[in-house]
Amino acid sequence: MSQESTSQETVQDIHFDKVLxxxxxxxxxxxVKARKEVRSLEPGQTLKVMSTDRGxxxxxxxxxxxxxxxxxxxxxxxxxxxxxxxxxxxQLVN
Numbered sequence: 001m002s003q004e005s006t007s008q009e010t011v012q013d014i015h016f017d018k019v020l021x022x023x024x025x026x027x028x029x030x031x032v033k034a035r036k037e038v039r040s041l042e043p044g045q046t047l048k049v050m051s052t053d054r055g056x057x058x059x060x061x062x063x064x065x066x067x068x069x070x071x072x073x074x075x076x077x078x079x080x081x082x083x084x085x086x087x088x089x090x091q092l093v094n
Contacts, residue, residue: 011074014089016048017041023085027055031063034090038070041092046073049088060088069093 020037022030030051038047049060057075064072074089 011076011087011089014048014074015046016089017045018047020047020049022056023050023052025051026053027059029053030056031059034060034088035063038090038092043092043094046089046091049090051086051088052083054084054086056086056088060090064090 018037018041020034022033025033030049030053034047034049037049041047049056053059057077060072060075064070069092071091071093072088073091076087078085078087
């Protein structure tokens with residue numbers, strides 16, 4: 001398991017309130033689905049998004065840079081043999 005980027009806390013320590021599995025979806029659908037799902041959160045809550053699309057790493061980083069209502073609090077890559085799961089933690093900010 002390698003960590004792409006994290007904040008002060010490690011991704012194992014990040015509390016999340018909802019999980020969204022976008023496995024099998026390609027760009028831009030993981031971010032599109034996450035944007036929709038994050039609207040159902042309360043400020044301060046975190047969405048854990050799982051994706052099989054390697055491009056989702058940069059996509060989520062880009063989204064968090066331009067959308068001031070969300071914060072990318074962590075990312076990690078879980079290697080699963082021949083495939084990988086890219087995990088993103090998105091927090092809705094006040």
